[in-house]
Amino acid sequence: MICYPLSLMKIPKHPTLIRRHLLARVKELKPHGPFVAASLVAFRKKCGRPGCHCQSGDGHLAHHLTFKVKGKTRSVYVPKDLLPEVQQWVLEHKRLKPLLRHISNLALAQIQAHSTSQRRKAGRS
Secondary structure, X not given: OOOOOHHHOOOOOOHHHHHHHXXXXXXXXXXXXXXXXXXXXXXXXXXOOOOOHHHOOOOEEEEEEEEEEOOEEEXXXXXXXXXXXXXXXXXXXXXXXXXXXXXXXXXXXXXXXXXXXXXXXXXXX
């Protein structure tokens, strides 16, 4: 499968082409697994133990997922053993988000093209 940036994909004018593009994008929409609408953030923290190396150095590496709930930013700690899996979930959401936007634009274009073609057909009689 060739993956093109969706921002570069143009929306065709002809209703049949729009429909074909729309069906092709819907087929691509199949998720490859779970996804999460969040950002993964890595940061360093100090643990608080007096003899730990983090007190004089950079600190321990930790990860959080940040996301919005009712307009407020929330954060959830991601345990180290779940990190690879959560990274895949975030990447899957990043893959699906522009695809959903493109499908929506194609659907709107199909509605607009349909009304235009109906007016043209009405003018021929």
